[in-house]
Amino acid sequence: MSTPTLAVIGAGPKAVAVAAKAAELRAMGVAAPEVVAIERASVGANWQPIGGWTDGAQRLGTSPEKDVGFPYRSSLVARRNAELDERMTRHSWQAHLIAAGQFAEWVDRGRPAPTHTGWSRYLRWVADTVGMTVLTAEAEQIAVDEHRWAVRTSAGTVSADGVMITGPGQARRSILPQDPRVLSIAQFWQRAARHQLIVAERVAVIGGGETAASMLNELFRHRVSTITVISPQVTLFTRGESFFENTLFSDPTDWAGLTIAERRDALARTDRGVFSARVQDALLADDRIRHLRGRVAHAVARDERIRLTLNTNRGGAALETVHGFDLVIDGSGADPMWFASLLSQDARDLIELALGAPMTAGVLQEAVGHDLAVTGLAPKLFLPNLSGLMQGPGFPNLSCLGLLSDRVLAARYAPRSSTSPGEHAGRLSA
Ligand SMILES: Cc1cc2nc3c(=O)[nH]c(=O)nc-3n(C[C@H](O)[C@H](O)[C@H](O)COP(=O)(O)OP(=O)(O)OC[C@H]3O[C@@H](n4cnc5c(N)ncnc54)[C@H](O)[C@@H]3O)c2cc1C
Numbered sequence: 001m002s003t004p005t006l007a008v009i010g011a012g013p014k015a016v017a018v019a020a021k022a023a024e025l026r027a028m029g030v031a032a033p034e035v036v037a038i039e040r041a042s043v044g045a046n047w048q049p050i051g052g053w054t055d056g057a058q059r060l061g062t063s064p065e066k067d068v069g070f071p072y073r074s075s076l077v078a079r080r081n082a083e084l085d086e087r088m089t090r091h092s093w094q095a096h097l098i099a100a101g102q103f104a105e106w107v108d109r110g111r112p113a114p115t116h117t118g119w120s121r122y123l124r125w126v127a128d129t130v131g132m133t134v135l136t137a138e139a140e141q142i143a144v145d146e147h148r149w150a151v152r153t154s155a156g157t158v159s160a161d162g163v164m165i166t167g168p169g170q171a172r173r174s175i176l177p178q179d180p181r182v183l184s185i186a187q188f189w190q191r192a193a194r195h196q197l198i199v200a201e202r203v204a205v206i207g208g209g210e211t212a213a214s215m216l217n218e219l220f221r222h223r224v225s226t227i228t229v230i231s232p233q234v235t236l237f238t239r240g241e242s243f244f245e246n247t248l249f250s251d252p253t254d255w256a257g258l259t260i261a262e263r264r265d266a267l268a269r270t271d272r273g274v275f276s277a278r279v280q281d282a283l284l285a286d287d288r289i290r291h292l293r294g295r296v297a298h299a300v301a302r303d304e305r306i307r308l309t310l311n312t313n314r315g316g317a318a319l320e321t322v323h324g325f326d327l328v329i330d331g332s333g334a335d336p337m338w339f340a341s342l343l344s345q346d347a348r349d350l351i352e353l354a355l356g357a358p359m360t361a362g363v364l365q366e367a368v369g370h371d372l373a374v375t376g377l378a379p380k381l382f383l384p385n386l387s388g389l390m391q392g393p394g395f396p397n398l399s400c401l402g403l404l405s406d407r408v409l410a411a412r413y414a415p416r417s418s419t420s421p422g423e424h425a426g427r428l429s430a
Helices: 013-027 081-089 093-099 103-108 116-129 185-193 210-219 243-250 252-257 260-270 277-285 338-342 345-355 361-367 401-409
Strands: 005-009 034-039 133-136 139-145 148-153 156-160 162-165 182-184 199-206 223-231 289-293 295-302 305-314 317-325 327-330 380-382
Touching (some): 013 034, 013 116, 185 327, 199 210, 243 252
Parallel strands (some): 005 034, 162 380
16 A cells, blocks of 8 residues: 555654654655644643643653653664664754753753653654654544545544544543632643732642642642642552663563553552652642542532532442532543544444444553554554553553554554545645
């Protein structure tokens, strides 16, 4: 078949990693899919205030050396993988600092974690250096057109042999959107970016993941008396960040040898709903923070407070409790299934046919194959954010972008059996 087109929804680190490796493969004379990133804002937008997930001043949790080529162990081209890795080092974090004249200062300062804005600058630098194709548009629908995807965007339709979904979804979700005392993630960061001080007695943060952790890190600076973190976990776990845990993220070789139950256990302990050690240290030192276990079922405004109803499971018995707060920050927005609302009915039918079951997060997770795409589905649908369970905990995040690009670029595409005359891969039609 002619060169397949891979449309990536979102120009974040995953899109940049795949585009950079595809560009280097082509420079080596090796065939690679044509990568088109569809991005509503700009490259690395979710690491800047514009994306709604940060004020840009927060610091990256993982080390910046876990860059778009990490862990520099390509296995795509027989006998030329060392050459590919050497080429990828030209797009490393260090190469970026050297190009910007900041390398010596970064080393002398003790290799600090960059701010999210600094990280987005790095991503843009890589995207520019490799000439990544970015279509600045909102992806509005993913439909099926014969044997390809038709991604309808605000700037026309992209035909693609594969689609990769990235990003955490909606930062603007709020459990009580009309009430100014309930902030979405995006509203919280807008305030922080404007240096608006939050003054409140009792504050609740819903969610125990990386997003909530960043918000807590910021909230410490504001005038609040108590901060209650609400999450379903028994407690606020710390990500270990020991050699053994990091290895699990950088190198998923042994992951396949674990039972599903062992993998779920490892994921729960290391990734989902877990705070980084840095944030946890700050938490322990601050007596304003407490943890409340439960899932928020609903919220109402009553008696000058926001009342949250929590469902908890205690010893097998369901328990419902109500708690009042002056300010609630809904940090539960990240959703690996956010793309489901983009799927047309025919796209959904095709996916469910391949799954042999209704499309739920659980079923999709178990169907993610070695190439990070849904097994048995043509055209290809790559779901790295749902690949943790089957393929390794590092694929949804920044832990092994170089392995992610290998897996995605090694995918085999079914031959396009009916291609309309004059059609080109990646053609845009307005
Ligand atoms: C505050 C915060 C801090 C984090 N820190 C770390 C960390 O230190 N280490 C780590 O490993 N992980 C971290 N994560 C997890 C992080 O989300 C992932 O590791 C990683 O960013 C995901 O990269 P990505 O390429 O999937 O998507 P993103 O970088 O999230 O990019 C997605 C892009 O898609 C665009 N987009 C969304 N919808 C559409 C649409 N419909 N049409 C067009 N474009 C669209 C957005 O504008 C965005 O640019 C953090 C997450 C958050 C929220």
